[in-house]
Amino acid sequence: MFMGANRMRKEFAIKCDENGECAVIILPEEVIVANSGEFKKTIQELFNKGYYRISLDCRNLKMFDTAAVSAVTVFQQKLKEYNGEIKFINVVHDYMKHYFRTLELDKIITIEEA
Numbered sequence: 023m024f025m026g027a028n029r030m031r032k033e034f035a036i037k038c039d040e041n042g043e044c045a046v047i048i049l050p051e052e053v054i055v056a057n058s059g060e061f062k063k064t065i066q067e068l069f070n071k072g073y074y075r076i077s078l079d080c081r082n083l084k085m086f087d088t089a090a091v092s093a094v095t096v097f098q099q100k101l102k103e104y105n106g107e108i109k110f111i112n113v114v115h116d117y118m119k120h121y122f123r124t125l126e127l128d129k130i131i132t133i134e135e136a
Contacts, residue, residue: 047064052086062093110122
């Protein structure tokens, strides 16, 4: 159960566990060039605070462009150095499931479909 900080940061809602170990970023419908800078900044801030297990909640997600994919893969490598990971959870939209499979992201990042 995530308690602790629960704040809205523009389009990205963040939930952190009270132990300071895990964080969930609830993604908006689109993570694209227009908001990918804010997306990267959000992940970087969590990393800087010591959150090395970050889940990206995709229940609302309908578009995730290559800039966002690049950010996730870079952070995955960085988090692995700290025995952490970034993963996609609650992938519900068929388009996103197909998109992630086509990119073969499941080979480097955990993807949990709902």
